[in-house]
Amino acid sequence: MSKSAALALDQACKSGTRVHGETLVAALGTDGSHYKNSCFHHSAGHVLSPPLRPDPTTPLSLMNFLAQDVLQVTGSDNCTFTKSQKELGKEDFTKIPNGVNGVEDRLSVIWEKGVHTGILDPTRFVAVTSTNAAKIFNLYPRKGCIAVGSDADIVIWNPLAVRTISAKTHHQAVDFNIFEGMQCHGVPEYVIVNGRVCVDEGQLRVVEGHGRFIETPVYPPYIYDPEKLASLKADKNGVEEEVDHLQKIHQGHRLRL
CATH class of the missing domain: 3.20.20.140 (Metal-dependent hydrolases)
Incomplete structure (x- = not known):
């Protein structure tokens, strides 16, 4: 940006x-x-x-x-x-x-x-x-x-730890790092995902296939003004049906037309 x-x-x-x-x-x-x-x-x-x-x-x-x-x-x-x-x-x-x-x-x-x-x-x-x-x-x-x-989902963060980023020591299967040589104060020592420890003292402990799809409900209140959304659904030009239709599609429901 x-x-x-x-x-x-x-x-x-x-x-x-x-x-x-x-x-x-x-x-x-x-x-x-x-x-x-x-x-x-x-x-x-x-x-x-x-x-x-x-x-x-x-x-x-x-x-x-x-x-x-x-x-x-x-x-x-x-x-x-x-x-x-x-x-x-x-x-x-x-x-x-x-x-x-x-x-x-x-x-x-x-x-x-x-x-x-x-x-x-x-x-x-x-x-x-x-x-x-x-x-x-x-x-x-x-x-x-x-x-x-x-x-x-929890990260145990050590703000006092210091590490230097390098392609020679990172975990990714790639031979280049755009942050090469950057010294960072602050390191994630432990990462817990859905109750499972995936990073233990900086070492990966991941299990293949552990990830899963998570549905994201439509109309988050952080984004949409509830009053404007209610007004939108009350529109006389059929917007209400269209909103419901899109919501069901987004939530992964199969529609019978």
Whole structure:
């Protein structure tokens, strides 16, 4: 995301439009200056869509937008390619596979660039990495919080631990990392997913096939104004039936027409 895009979101919100914004950890942790690197593998390794912006102040600006609630969530958009796969575009830039890493390092990079620098407090960190996304997808409080009845998805975070990100030590099966050499204060020591320990002192303990589909109910109150939604369903032009129809499709019900 660019600074101008975030400013457009801010202006829309101030004008009364309900809109939410996301930025990627790649845009928070680095910038587009790497595209000028003379090493093909280095420059191509940073190619993704939307591209990283050349303005070196972009990461700091986006982090401030997260702190100010102009942006609400962060994503990884994880889509990795090896150096040899990126070489598909060595003679034609348009053929470089778009995608970078992010899922493994997202929390550490955001903590380092946000909390460790004093821009975000720990509560806001949780909001932009977990809670707000759960609310947007109407999964809260099942997801996005620790409470009785919520799924046992928990990260045990060590804010005092320090690690240096490197392709030589990360868990992903890829030989490049856009955050190479970044020192991060703050490490997830344990990760519990649905009650199962998946990361134990930094080591993966995942079980194949453990993931499952989770339905996301329509019309999250975090997004939709209840009064406007009620007005929409009462529209005389058949909108009510259309809304019900779309809701049933979204919830995975089979309709008999």
